[in-house]
Structures are given as structure tokens and as C-alpha cells.
Amino acid sequence: LDAILFWSLENIRYLCGFTGSDGALIWGVEERVFLSDSRYEEQAKAEVKAAVFQKYRKKVEGVAQRLRAMKVKRLGFEAPVLSWETHRRLSGLLPRVCLVPLSGEIAGLRARKTPEEIGKIRRAVDIASQSFRDLLPRVKAGAREKTLADFLEIRMKRRGGEDPSFPTIVASGYRGALPHGKASEKKLERRDLTVIDFGTRYEGYHSDETKTLILGRPDPLQKKIYDLVRRAQEKALAAVRPGASVRRIDAAAREVISRAGYGKFFGHGTGHGIGLAVHEAPNLSPRGSGAVKEGMVFSIEPGIYLPGWGGVRLEDLVRVTGRGCEVLTYLSKDLKDNIV
Structure with a gap:
């Protein structure tokens, strides 16, 4: 995989610290990007620690644009979280990207507590x-x-x-x-x-x-x-x-x-x-x-x-x-x- 797209707010908070109610996180091999809209711009700048912030106007389109810029070819995504409609739209916007469903592979991400x-x-x-x-x-x-x-x-x-x-x-x-x-x-x-x-x-x-x-x-x-x-x-x-x-x-x-x-x-x-x-x-x-x-x-x-x-x-x-x-x-x- 070139990157994983995190959609669940719990995993987003766990990985980058964002506590708001909307956003997406692209976790690449070398680059990590948190994306959200203007409502959360200042909050994200204050909270997000492990990723750069990028603002979007439309969520799915903004995520797709960033993935194209990162030249991602194989993208993992949270299968239990991402809706079929969102998957369909991402597939249409990223025809050359292979979307790989992840479930058990990341289910235990937060299981062991610090x-x-x-x-x-x-x-x-x-x-x-x-x-x-x-x-x-x-x-x-x-x-x-x-x-x-x-x-x-x-x-x-x-x-x-x-x-x-x-x-x-x-x-x-x-x-x-x-x-x-x-x-x-x-x-x-x-x-x-x-x-x-x-x-x-x-x-x-x-x-x-x-x-x-x-x-x-x-x-x-x-x-x-x-x-x-x-x-x-x-x-x-x-x-x-x-x-x-x-x-x-x-x-x-x-x-x-x-x-x-x-x-x-x-x-x-x-x-x-x-x-x-x-x-x-x-x-x-x-x-x-x-x-x-x-x-x-x-x-x-x-x-x-x-x-x-x-x-x-x-x-x-x-x-x-x-x-x-x-x-x-x-x-x-x-x-x-x-x-x-």
C-alpha cells in the first residue's frame, strides 16, 4: 500500500490528535495529511501533531485531489466505516487507484492502551x-x-x-x-x-x-x-x-x-x-x-x-x-x- 485513508473520527483522533467532528486522514509511507473544511481550520492547526493540514471545500473531492498529488496507486481504506456511496465516488474520481479494503488488519490499532x-x-x-x-x-x-x-x-x-x-x-x-x-x-x-x-x-x-x-x-x-x-x-x-x-x-x-x-x-x-x-x-x-x-x-x-x-x-x-x-x-x- 502507498497510503491508508482513515475516515473514522476515533482513528483520526488516535493518530493525529484532531478532536473535531469531520475530516479525513491520509497516512502515507512518507507523507501524512489531515484534511477538513474551514470550520475546523484553526482547531486543526492547534491540535494536529503528526500530519500537515489541508483545507477542502468538498470532502471527497478534496481527498481525491490530495491523493492524486501524492501519486498514490494502492490505497487502503477502513472498510467497516467508509460508505458504499463514498467508495463509489472515490473510485470515480481515482480511476487509476486500486482501493484496498482493510478490516481485521487495522481492527486492533487502538486495542493496547498507553x-x-x-x-x-x-x-x-x-x-x-x-x-x-x-x-x-x-x-x-x-x-x-x-x-x-x-x-x-x-x-x-x-x-x-x-x-x-x-x-x-x-x-x-x-x-x-x-x-x-x-x-x-x-x-x-x-x-x-x-x-x-x-x-x-x-x-x-x-x-x-x-x-x-x-x-x-x-x-x-x-x-x-x-x-x-x-x-x-x-x-x-x-x-x-x-x-x-x-x-x-x-x-x-x-x-x-x-x-x-x-x-x-x-x-x-x-x-x-x-x-x-x-x-x-x-x-x-x-x-x-x-x-x-x-x-x-x-x-x-x-x-x-x-x-x-x-x-x-x-x-x-x-x-x-x-x-x-x-x-x-x-x-x-x-x-x-x-x-x-
Whole structure:
């Protein structure tokens, strides 16, 4: 390849430092160029460190013009990001350039975090965790899911978060069976299991954590499901070490749940990488590939979701160390600490 065209804002920020909302980065063998329009000219001049800046009036045409000037013949591009329409237009403007799709080859570009990146994730975790503690006194029968989600998001911003990592999930009672259940007007009821999935962004880096609370003394089935998910999470955490395959870590959690007869109620992967994006490499699932490496940061989040009854998910973030892992999130997942 003569160059790679980066279109995703996360990779652009990672490689050259630009934090705005539009642009493209050409990463050549000898020449690196960041391109954007006049709205970001001053910002780019202040932020971009590893590339020269070029302004365009029209994005695709401006990128094509620069590629012609660089005499690029074989161009890699982010296949999961670049739209078919943009690809078609680039192909038309660059008939002599061979466009080479890249996916797995660059999927792990940001997977191993530097100490500076890990520090920002820790700060995001701290903001979110302290905000969750602010929320706890409000988690009671009669409170509406959406009211709780709104309060938590406001607290995270007031404590220094840039934005929520994603719309905060509060799913109580039977709605806990929705893994990504949007907070609704439903009121929490006594004895409800309540799944709360939350996170914030700090200097571009995200946190992500899930707690499941029980409003009152748990009944036998609630205790059984909660303890089962907790054991599955502990097994997966114990399996994390440099060189461990992502499928093996997933299997460590999945086997606990499957052996208890609830395998079909755990439908998602055990974890995902996190950083400049909420979901990035590695992918810890039965379909994932590769092994984890020191410096990677990802979630461990098994769950069981029973339609019409509710669900339990427990999620922590971990950093792979030289011998195992460090859990970055610190709110307790033990059952006794999650009865409110």
C-alpha cells in the first residue's frame, strides 16, 4: 500500500490528535495529511501533531485531489466505516487507484492502551462511579426509570464527564430482560431487579459499567440468577491473562451459565474493548478471534435475561497486566452490596 485513508473520527483522533467532528486522514509511507473544511481550520492547526493540514471545500473531492498529488496507486481504506456511496465516488474520481479494503488488519490499532489512555479511562470510571453513588438514595419503589437515568447523566456531567458514553439504561422488573432496554416511564416496584448500565466520556475516553440492584430482599430465583451471573463473571475474570484467547475468556463465563441450564438466555458476548469508542477491539465472544495482550482494556459482562421475568447483568472493566488483570471499575458486584 502507498497510503491508508482513515475516515473514522476515533482513528483520526488516535493518530493525529484532531478532536473535531469531520475530516479525513491520509497516512502515507512518507507523507501524512489531515484534511477538513474551514470550520475546523484553526482547531486543526492547534491540535494536529503528526500530519500537515489541508483545507477542502468538498470532502471527497478534496481527498481525491490530495491523493492524486501524492501519486498514490494502492490505497487502503477502513472498510467497516467508509460508505458504499463514498467508495463509489472515490473510485470515480481515482480511476487509476486500486482501493484496498482493510478490516481485521487495522481492527486492533487502538486495542493496547498507553498509560496516558488508561489514566483517562480511570478518570471516566471515577466520575461515573461517584455519580452512581449520588443516584443510589433515589433508587426506590415509585421512582421512574427515565428520571433515574436523567439524574445520573446530569451528575456525570457535573462531575466532569463530557457526555454519557451511551443513553443510560435503567430496566426494572420484567424490562430487565431487554439487554439494551431504554429507560422508560415505568415505575420501579418493590422486589424489582433493576439493571443500570452507565458510563461517561472523559477527554475522549469512555467508561462502561453495569450494576443490577434488588429493591428489597431477593426471592430464591432472584438470588439464584444473580449468584450464577456473579460466578460466571468471576470465572471470566480469572481467565484473563496475556495470551488467553478471547473465545476462551468468553467460554469461561458461558460454561457456568450453560451448565446451570440458562445458556440460551445469555445471547451476547462476554465483553468488548473500550477506549475512544464504547465498543472496539477486542471482541470477547464465541465469534471473536485472537488473544488478549498486556495493555488491552475491555469489559467482562455476562448476563441472564428471562422474558417476562427480568434479567441480571454485571459488568466491570479490566486492564490486562503482565500476569493477569486489574479491575478498573470498583463498585461492588456482590449481592449483599446491591440490595437497596
